[in-house]
Amino acid sequence: MKLRYSPASPYVRQVMIVALEGGLAERIEKLTTSVVPVKANDALQAENPLVKLPSLTTDAGETLYDSPVICEYLDSLHRAPRMFPDPGPARWTALRRQALGDGILDAAILTRYETTVRPKELQWAEWVDGQMRKVRGALDALEDERFDGAFDIGTLTIGCALGYLDFRFPGEDWRKARPKLAAWFAEISRRPSMKATEPRG
Numbered sequence: 001m002k003l004r005y006s007p008a009s010p011y012v013r014q015v016m017i018v019a020l021e022g023g024l025a026e027r028i029e030k031l032t033t034s035v036v037p038v039k040a041n042d043a044l045q046a047e048n049p050l051v052k053l054p055s056l057t058t059d060a061g062e063t064l065y066d067s068p069v070i071c072e073y074l075d076s077l078h079r080a081p082r083m084f085p086d087p088g089p090a091r092w093t094a095l096r097r098q099a100l101g102d103g104i105l106d107a108a109i110l111t112r113y114e115t116t117v118r119p120k121e122l123q124w125a126e127w128v129d130g131q132m133r134k135v136r137g138a139l140d141a142l143e144d145e146r147f148d149g150a151f152d153i154g155t156l157t158i159g160c161a162l163g164y165l166d167f168r169f170p171g172e173d174w175r176k177a178r179p180k181l182a183a184w185f186a187e188i189s190r191r192p193s194m195k196a197t198e199p200r201g
């Protein structure tokens with residue numbers, strides 16, 4: 001399998017965590033790829049018309065995207081404990097948490113593009129405020145979430161979102177008003193798959 005990869009991408013990180021947890025990492029060839037929304041990338045576009053990371057080309061030659069689809073595909077290939085729970089209440093909880101983690105990431109990345117890619121004279125403060133309101137509101141909701149030791153697609157996605165905030169928004173100080181979430185994050189960050197995929201770049 002070939003994975004369009006960046007060590008800085010929190011969505012790629014989710015895929016790599018699922019791969020590591022399932023013992024599949026050796027089967028994945030990482031093709032380091034750089035993406036910026038205002039720049040064309042013809043090679044990536046030929047595989048993924050959305051021109052985003054990650055995308056995964058399977059051994060059968062089909063290219064899958066986006067990260068939730070790739071994660072679920074990889075999770076179907078191994079016999080280790082599944083990251084996607086079977087149908088039932090635990091699955092809905094995990095998928096809701098996955099959506100919340102991805103939502104934090106989507107808003108944080110829109111903020112980052114607005115502040116680092118868009119020319120200064122075109123930047124829109126209300127846009128940034130609106131996106132960061134989503135991020136902070138989601139973090140506030142997570143402070144009261146009871147994770148009960150779960151490590152699955154929901155909790156790993158939230159872990160990747162918090163890791164991304166530390167990586168790209170070091171001034172945010174999200175831990176200050178959210179001590180339970182901070183303690184939970186410290187605990188899951190000790191997991192080998194989380195450690196091996198800490199963001200770089």
Ligand SMILES: N[C@@H](CCC(=O)N[C@@H](CS)C(=O)NCC(=O)O)C(=O)O
Nearest residue numbers: 009011035036037052053054066067
């Ligand atoms: N929903 C997508 C989001 C992927 C995404 O936005 N990836 C970023 C890199 S971290 C990207 O490719 N950005 C380039 C762009 O938006 O054009 C997923 O979960 O895979």
